[in-house]
């Protein structure tokens with residue numbers, strides 16, 4: 151027996167999220183998380199229930215998949231990235247759904263783009279040019295991505311470089327050792343410095359949860375990142391042994407809720423790494439809807455970090471429209 155996420159959920163997908171002010175951060179306070187211990191089996195039970203008891207009914211699935219497209223940070227972070235690959239990715243971000251499919255869904259006149267394009271710092275300028283006039287922001291990883299083990303001055307300089315090249319969003323990585331040794335004040339200070347270096351660019355703090363050993367550490371690192379002024383907290387670089395999972399995402403969502411209750415600030419969430427299927431996308435959107443509410447299904451507060459998700463979403467939409475599946479190689483980019 152499954153509960154469908156209701157018709158209201160599908161209807162209000164067209165509503166626009168309320169603008170909200172940026173998270174300014176607060177002074178470091180370990181009392182906000184010191185006493186919190188996360189119970190792994192309770193978290194696993196909750197996430198298992200979410201995806202077995204909750205479904206999005208067939209007729210609303212396409213609306214949810216269109217919503218998923220709008221919150222993708224379409225990503226390429228590979229050593230062999232070239233300006234040409236980035237330009238192709240940007241073209242896909244502008245037109246993420248094949249014109250015939252958009253027509254068939256009655257979306258022909260409607261603006262449909264991905265949430266952002268996410269690249270390495272030296273690829274930012276080309277992406278900004280390729281996206282000119284589209285309104286699509288460029289996100290850049292920085293701070294010695296993915297390990298974050300370069301000297302602080304260089305990590306901060308890398309942020310300033312990416313912002314100078316035109317990045318509107320910066321995805322920073324944290325020093326995992328600060329978490330693993332319980333040096334929460336050092337973690338707060340480093341993230342606060344990074345936030346300052348970002349200036350007006352929005353900062354997403356990548357926690358690299360697969361490296362953090364426990365869900366309690368994930369909760370505590372989430373809270374510290376928000377205290378330090380992160381606009382988003384993000385699970386993974388895509389390069390850890392384990393990347394985005396639903397249990398980790400549930401813990402981070404609960405931390406976002408707790409931070410909102412304490413400060414009134416809404417912090418965004420970005421699961422990233424290994425999210426490849428339309429089914430995955432629906433599971434995460436259900437999690438957001440259930441745990442944080444409707445606003446966390448909009449690009450202002452939710453993104454998927456993904457290099458391969460869009461291809462499967464387009465394929466599932468094609469199946470919905472034509473009744474057939476096309477070969478994977480017809481959806482080459484992303």
Ligand SMILES: O=C[C@H](O)COP(=O)(O)O
Pocket residue numbers: 225227268386387388389422423424425455456457458459
């Ligand atoms: O931040 C984005 C991730 O690097 C993307 O990971 P992925 O290539 O597994 O989708």
